[in-house]
Amino acid sequence: MSGLRRHDEDPRKLLIERRLANVNNVIPVMSPKGGVGKTLISTLMALAIAENNSSVGILDLDVTNPSIHVILNLDPGVKPSEDKGVIPPKVHGIKAMSIAYYTEGKPLPLRGSEITKVVREILAITIWGSLDYLIIDTPPGMSDVHLEILSNVGKARPLVVTTPHILSVYSVRSLLTILKEVGTPIVGLVENMSENPTDVVIDLCREFKIRYLGNVPLESLLALSVGNMTLMKKTRAYSRVAEIIKRLSS
Amino acid sequence: MAEGVARYLCSVAGGRKLKSVKIGLGELQSIDEEVFRFALAELLRVEGCELSEDSVVFVRKPAAFQCRKCGYSWTLNEVGLNDEEREAIHFIPEVVHAYVSCPACGSRDFDVVGGRGVEVVEVVVE
Numbered sequence: 001m002s003g004l005r006r007h008d009e010d011p012r013k014l015l016i017e018r019r020l021a022n023v024n025n026v027i028p029v030m031s032p033k034g035g036v037g038k039t040l041i042s043t044l045m046a047l048a049i050a051e052n053n054s055s056v057g058i059l060d061l062d063v064t065n066p067s068i069h070v071i072l073n074l075d076p077g078v079k080p081s082e083d084k085g086v087i088p089p090k091v092h093g094i095k096a097m098s099i100a101y102y103t104e105g106k107p108l109p110l111r112g113s114e115i116t117k118v119v120r121e122i123l124a125i126t127i128w129g130s131l132d133y134l135i136i137d138t139p140p141g142m143s144d145v146h147l148e149i150l151s152n153v154g155k156a157r158p159l160v161v162t163t164p165h166i167l168s169v170y171s172v173r174s175l176l177t178i179l180k181e182v183g184t185p186i187v188g189l190v191e192n193m194s195e196n197p198t199d200v201v202i203d204l205c206r207e208f209k210i211r212y213l214g215n216v217p218l219e220s221l222l223a224l225s226v227g228n229m230t231l232m233k234k235t236r237a238y239s240r241v242a243e244i245i246k247r248l249s250s
Numbered sequence: 251m252a253e254g255v256a257r258y259l260c261s262v263a264g265g266r267k268l269k270s271v272k273i274g275l276g277e278l279q280s281i282d283e284e285v286f287r288f289a290l291a292e293l294l295r296v297e298g299c300e301l302s303e304d305s306v307v308f309v310r311k312p313a314a315f316q317c318r319k320c321g322y323s324w325t326l327n328e329v330g331l332n333d334e335e336r337e338a339i340h341f342i343p344e345v346v347h348a349y350v351s352c353p354a355c356g357s358r359d360f361d362v363v364g365g366r367g368v369e370v371v372e373v374v375v376e
């Protein structure tokens with residue numbers, strides 16, 4: 001067929017795959033329930049991976065409410081460098097990418113269609129190079145960001161976070177159902193804010209045939225350590241997540 | 251961005267020769283035409299599908315906004331942006347919502363109705 005054609009397909013989609021070509025593990029951290037610890041667990045995972053001398057990146061895709069830069073205490077003066085794309089700066093051994101580099105702390109309310117465009121843009125412009133792991137922090141819910149990842153990042157293998165509370169477990173069940181329907185393999189489930197593994201969460205893992213990766217205790221020091229990586233690495237939560245990372249890579 | 255367009259054009263060409271392409275450049279992404287033209291030609295060569303530089307036509311698309319709260323329409327001329335803000339918007343056009351609000355009612359809930367980024371408008375293959 002020759003001649004004229006209208007073009008509605010997005011050229012950026014073709015770039016995304018290439019940008020992630022040398023990333024071995026792409027792990028979006030997900031939970032439909034808000035406030036269960038996705039962002040903190042994402043950060044602890046990235047810290048533990050870096051400590052293990054593996055290469056790691058973290059991508060904050062909670063684009064209307066980013067907070068990874070606050071936890072990592074990023075210097076507002078440090079920005080990604082540009083060379084046919086953007087190269088995220090390395091902080092605490094982690095290549096960190098966030099929309100916060102571009103908003104100067106101003107609020108950014110976005111409609112769903114715009115969130116999709118942002119996610120696609122960030123995935124298309126960010127040059128990760130080779131990485132053992134890319135951890136992606138996602139917003140609560142099952143919406144634009146998650147669907148964009150599931151549809152356009154073929155190698156994404158989600159990690160699901162829940163608390164033992166019935167409302168969180170209830171919501172996670174629908175997330176697991178959706179992931180199962182689209183055939184996306186799940187690396188496993190982390191039970192946060194829990195001193196011990198609980199039956200209700202273990203049963204859920206059994207039911208969906210996914211790995212129970214471990215529990216992370218509720219710990220006030222963890223909340224206090226935001227912005228202070230030295231302190232954060234002294235928490236029990238960090239040790240637990242480090243064990244989970246060992247388990248993941250074995 | 252030229253890389254994505256190059257890959258896309260090659261996938262459209264599918265082995266045939268590209269005769270001409272028309273590319274829309276949105277004001278928000280403020281892409282330099284000559285740099286883009288050069289980069290695209292280079293990348294197309296790398297992808298193994300050639301197109302002479304003068305067969306690429308650019309159309310400039312001015313940025314246009316419409317408020318979802320009060321319906322007011324405006325362009326970038328009506329709002330002032332400094333260099334850092336323009337640069338941030340160049341990378342991720344949607345961050346315009348951090349720097350611009352409706353001149354009539356102050357809402358940040360507006361649509362970018364034109365001039366967002368790079369789009370392939372037309373491709374002619376032989």
Ligand SMILES: Nc1ncnc2c1ncn2[C@@H]1O[C@H](COP(=O)(O)OP(=O)(O)OP(=O)(O)O)[C@@H](O)[C@H]1O
Nearest residue numbers: 034035036037038039040140193217218219222223
């Ligand atoms: N194991 C824990 N012990 C103590 N506090 C915790 C723990 N995990 C998370 N928190 C606290 O709970 C709050 C929510 O954590 P976080 O922001 O990581 O959750 P989230 O799932 O990313 O939230 P959102 O859904 O809003 O993105 C924070 O104040 C955090 O400090």
Ligand SMILES: [Mg+2]
Nearest residue numbers: 038039062138
């Ligand atoms: Mg969060």
Ligand SMILES: [Zn+2]
Nearest residue numbers: 317320352355
């Ligand atoms: Zn208005």
